[in-house]
Amino acid sequence: MFNAKSKSHSQIIECEANECSFNQKGRCRALGINVGGPEPLCDTFINEDLKGGILNAATKVGACKVKSCVHNRLLQCTAPGIRVIFENNRALCVTYQL
Ligand code: SF4
Numbered sequence: 702m703f704n705a706k707s708k709s710h711s712q713i714i715e716c717e718a719n720e721c722s723f724n725q726k727g728r729c730r731a732l733g734i735n736v737g738g739p740e741p742l743c744d745t746f747i748n749e750d751l752k753g754g755i756l757n758a759a760t761k762v763g764a765c766k767v768k769s770c771v772h773n774r775l776l777q778c779t780a781p782g783i784r785v786i787f788e789n790n791r792a793l794c795v796t797y798q799l
């Protein structure tokens with residue numbers, strides 16, 4: 702089992718998905734996000750006509766289903782931080798690495 706004490710959860714350093722309701726000037730305001738598989742997309746992305754989340758949240762990756770990523774260990778992200786870009790209407794984790 703993943704030892705939560707040995708590795709802290711990965712933080713969201715930056716997110717360019719301004720269209721997302723959780724985005725605040727390049728920062729994510731959700732307490733945590735999930736990243737889906739098989740592609741490294743933010744599953745928490747939502748485009749609503751309201752802004753959600755918490756100001757200055759220290760957002761973490763709660764879970765990641767992208768097993769092919771070198772940073773993925775037992776469905777948790779072990780990268781110190783991740784960056785998310787917005788491409789083709791999708792919020793993509795560009796810290797993903799094979
Ligand atoms: S796309 Fe994901 S990481 Fe970016 S602001 Fe929205 S919920 Fe946060």
Ligand code: SF4
Nearest residue numbers: 741765770773778794
């Ligand atoms: S860096 Fe890899 S393990 Fe971490 S969230 Fe992105 S795809 Fe998942």
